[in-house]
Amino acid sequence: MRVAITGASGLIGRHLRKRLDEMGIETLSVKRVDLKTNPPNEIWWDPYGAKANIPKETQIDALIHLGGEPVASRRWNATVRSNIYSSRVYGTRGLVEALKALGQTNLSFISASAVGYYGSRGAEVLTESSDPGTGFLARVCKDWEKEAAKASDFGVRTCILRTGIVLAKDGGALPKAAIPFRLGAGGRLGDGRSYMPWIHIDDHVEAVIKLLMDQGTSGIYNLVDPNPVTNSEFTTALSKTLSRPAVLSVPAAALELILGKEMANETVLASQNARPRRLEELGFSFKFHDIYEALSALDL
Numbered sequence: 001m002r003v004a005i006t007g008a009s010g011l012i013g014r015h016l017r018k019r020l021d022e023m024g025i026e027t028l029s030v031k032r033v034d035l036k037t038n039p040p041n042e043i044w045w046d047p048y049g050a051k052a053n054i055p056k057e058t059q060i061d062a063l064i065h066l067g068g069e070p071v072a073s074r075r076w077n078a079t080v081r082s083n084i085y086s087s088r089v090y091g092t093r094g095l096v097e098a099l100k101a102l103g104q105t106n107l108s109f110i111s112a113s114a115v116g117y118y119g120s121r122g123a124e125v126l127t128e129s130s131d132p133g134t135g136f137l138a139r140v141c142k143d144w145e146k147e148a149a150k151a152s153d154f155g156v157r158t159c160i161l162r163t164g165i166v167l168a169k170d171g172g173a174l175p176k177a178a179i180p181f182r183l184g185a186g187g188r189l190g191d192g193r194s195y196m197p198w199i200h201i202d203d204h205v206e207a208v209i210k211l212l213m214d215q216g217t218s219g220i221y222n223l224v225d226p227n228p229v230t231n232s233e234f235t236t237a238l239s240k241t242l243s244r245p246a247v248l249s250v251p252a253a254a255l256e257l258i259l260g261k262e263m264a265n266e267t268v269l270a271s272q273n274a275r276p277r278r279l280e281e282l283g284f285s286f287k288f289h290d291i292y293e294a295l296s297a298l299d300l
Contacts (some may be wrong), residue, residue, distance in 0.1 A: 002059055003212070006030040006045055006095070007066030007112075011171035012163075015205050016064070023209075028060065032067065045098075047091035048083070052098035062108040062212055065095055065148070071116075071137070072173070076263040085140050092147040105155035110211055111148035113162045115197050115224065117141035120270040123195065127277040128162070128220040137266045145220070157218050159211045164197030164224035164274060166204055169298045178242060178300060186239055187248035189255060192232030194271035197224040200288040200297070207276075210284055222276045229291050241295040 003020060007013045008029035017027045030052075031044040043060075045052035047067060054060070069087040074080050092111060099109060118126045119133015132142045145160050152158040166172045180186045199207075204223055211217050229237070239246035255264040276284070288294040 001061045002026045002028060003062045003064060004028045004030050004043060004054075004058075004060045005064045005066060006032070006091075007068065010066060011168055011201070012112075012166060012204060012208075013066050014171075015168070015201050016066075016208060019205050019209065030063075030067075045091060045095055047087035050090040050094040050097070052091075052094035054098045054102045056102065058102075060107060062110065063095065063099065064208065064212070065092060065109070065111040067091065068112065071114075072263075072267050076136075076260055081136060085143075088140055088144040089147055092144055093150075096147060096151045099151055099156055100154050108157045108159070108212060108215075109148070109151045110159045110161065110208065111145075111151075113141050113145050113148070113160050113220075115162050115164045115222065115272045115274045116266065116270070117145070117162055118272050118274065120194075120265060121273065122271050123193075123273055126222075126272055126274040128222055135266050136262060137270075152218065157215065159217055160220050161208070161211075162220060162222045162224075162274070163204065164199050164222075164228075164272070166201055167198055167294055167298065168201035169300060172201075174298070174300075178238065181238055181242050181244045181246060184245055185248055186235065186242075186244060186246040187250060188232045188235045188246070189250050190231065190252040190269045192230060192235065192249070194231045194269055195228050195273040196231055196234050197222075197228045197272050197274040198234070198291065198294070199223055199225050200294040203286050203288055206287070207279055207284060210279075210282065214282070217282065219278070221278050222274050223279070224274045224276050225286060225288065225291075225294070226276055226280065227289055227291070228273055228275070234291060237291045237295055241292065241300060 116137035119138040
């Protein structure tokens with residue numbers, strides 16, 4: 001088996017490539033290019049130009065699409081929002097068109113998405129059959145998934161991953177979240193009642209591999225742990241893991257002032273009580289079911 005991966009240098013991509021290498025599966029990093037330059041005669045994608053290239057001689061069994069502009073690295077403005085949208089929607093469109101041009105139907109396409117699809121829904125239990133929410137990120141995810149699903153129109157097996165907060169020591173949101181706790185300034189965000197759909201990096205990677213290897217799978221999958229926690233519960237777990245106090249809190253109004261109202265309410269204050277119903281129906285076995293166990297295993 002040979003698997004091409006966009007976003008191969010990102011957090012999930014790095015861990016996935018390492019695990020696939022351990023399994024003896026060859027991986028190929030899909031180069032990210034800017035079409036203002038002359039693109040190479042190899043496999044590449046342009047996140048913003050709806051263009052990609054998979055040469056006919058490229059032998060792959062699957063394409064795993066993980067690339068996209070970071071959502072929470074900078075305060076949102078018109079340019080940042082445009083890059084977030086374009087890199088996911090137009091970037092995926094280009095990859096699907098390249099798969100179509102390749103003319104192979106005996107391969108798999110696994111595309112990232114996010115629980116942002118559901119918007120902020122309080123304590124409502126969210127499964128793969130739940131309706132989309134409202135807001136910028138919900139629109140991004142909805143349009144993103146629509147482009148990815150087009151691969152199934154020409155016979156390519158397609159799985160879409162609605163990923164939650166990936167817990168890892170070497171990237172993602174957790175190392176940044178841990179900084180104020182280490183300084184003794186950790187605490188809950190807003191009222192602390194927002195649900196945080198989390199998943200340990202090892203479980204995320206194994207879920208992707210399950211979908212890669214099981215040719216009977218297709219459609220939408222929530223890649224989240226079966227036991228989401230509220231922000232207050234996460235705060236308590238992280239403070240105990242780090243043996244640091246967490247007596248402070250950041251009011252919602254302060255977060256809205258720092259990040260902007262839209263960004264704050266769609267990222268750090270958003271509540272998604274998402275459940276991995278379809279993974280559980282497949283019989284997928286999560287290694288971590290408890291937030292304390294997951295955080296402890298990361299050796300923060």
